[in-house]
Amino acid sequence: MELIRGIHNIRPHHFGCVLTIGNFDGVHLGHAEVLKGLLTDAKAHSLSSTVMLFEPQPQEFFAKNNAPARLTRLRDKLRLLSDLGIERVICISFNQQFANMHAEQFVNDILIKKLGVKALTVGDDFKFGKQRQGNFDLLASMGKQAGMDVKSTASFRQLNARVSSTLIRDALASGDLASAKTMLGHDYAISGRVIHGWKRGRELGFRTANIALKRQVCPVNGVFAVQATIAGKQIFGVANVGNKPTFNGTRALLEVHLFDFAQDIYGQFMHVELIKKLRNEKKFETLTQLTAQIATDVAAAKQCFGLNQVADRDGM
Ligand SMILES: Cc1cc2nc3c(=O)[nH]c(=O)nc-3n(C[C@H](O)[C@H](O)[C@H](O)COP(=O)(O)O)c2cc1C
């Protein structure tokens, strides 16, 4: 899959494509339906299947820290889109200059002149351009004149509800990972590079590989049974997502204690699928209480994976 970072990197050979535009946060089953249609259209036109997305997501640009929790970082979106067979992604830097662009100018200059879009798919509620003045009707009428076929997607529904990033965020916030998975079509996962922490894990008897959660709001919080992937190897574990209130922490982290594992993985990329929520994060009065609780969490996660119940002190 080819990634084009920014409008200025669109080259003449990118002219002529079949396009869809959106945030694709989560790359959930609703998105997958739209993308399936895109792939079919691309095949019919013998053109590249192209997804245009924005970084940061427009809501994040406008609402800053009040924006809803992000389900997938750009890197994860790109992996999921590539897995679905998308050939090209155009990632637009969503900044003030881009936000100021008039809807007509966006359609004319970018979609028609730069990208030569032959077929465009958007949601019927898609709004774009300065003050969100552009809509489906504008796209359809401008498209007609330029030979760009514009269509809207039908909502993908499950259990009588329209699958959406918002519903998935709600399911994750309430700890209902099973519903989130049903809507996502895959386990909810967090990934990133393992960073150095406070080195307390080794004192407590449970080392934890840490990933910084860069965005302020995370859709999940608490303790989870997890399945991690490091350098292609799958390892079960138990993880805490939060800011360690026991230590008056302020930075949100994902901390994973890996079972039967004793390697140094600082700096390595780790992908962590959250399988089952075990409990909420809490502030403990003493380290002894915290350590005893973590031992209970380890046992619960092992049971969840059908692993033997020997106390886990081997990761030190
Ligand atoms: C399974 C598990 C559950 C945890 N639960 C909590 C918790 O409820 N409250 C808390 O303050 N910290 C919790 N922690 C975080 C520990 O405090 C943390 O791992 C320890 O401080 C080591 O931090 P370090 O990796 O920065 O050295 C948990 C960690 C694990 C592995």
Ligand SMILES: Nc1ncnc2c1ncn2[C@@H]1O[C@H](COP(=O)(O)OP(=O)(O)O)[C@@H](O)[C@H]1O
């Ligand atoms: N079983 C294990 N689970 C998690 N990390 C482990 C394990 N065994 C060794 N490690 C290594 O130890 C580090 C965590 O040790 P820890 O004392 O918690 O330090 P830190 O505060 O830097 O996370 C991990 O980043 C990883 O490199």
